[in-house]
Amino acid sequence: MTVTTVGTSQYTWDSNKEPGRLVLAYGETWPTDTLTVTSPIEITYVTGYGTPDDIPESLKLGMKIDLADLYEQREAWIQGSFEHLPTVDRLYYPYRTFLF
Numbered sequence: 001m002t003v004t005t006v007g008t009s010q011y012t013w014d015s016n017k018e019p020g021r022l023v024l025a026y027g028e029t030w031p032t033d034t035l036t037v038t039s040p041i042e043i044t045y046v047t048g049y050g051t052p053d054d055i056p057e058s059l060k061l062g063m064k065i066d067l068a069d070l071y072e073q074r075e076a077w078i079q080g081s082f083e084h085l086p087t088v089d090r091l092y093y094p095y096r097t098f099l100f
Contacts, residue, residue: 062091 010028014021022043024030049055066088 056095058091059095062088065091 010025012023012025014023065085069085069088
């Protein structure tokens with residue numbers, strides 16, 4: 001099996017967008033190796049906000065409300081009829097990403 005690693009100078013990490021994007025640096029090309037049938041490409045991507053203090057307060061509040069409601073409505077969750085509260089959805093909404 002051939003493993004090709006793209007060096008850090010070959011790409012640019014665009015963290016100004018949400019979600020961030022990995023793009024090729026100017027004048028670079030992706031490797032042209034023949035790919036294997038199984039697991040042809042593997043990308044390691046580390047996500048998160050860093051420390052707990054970096055997490056936006058609205059996400060923390062949404063998680064607290066969501067977990068409390070999950071606990072209170074645990075029978076509905078087990079039966080598969082649980083729905084998130086609209087309040088929680090509104091707290092999470094600014095942090096959702098939509099893939100096109």
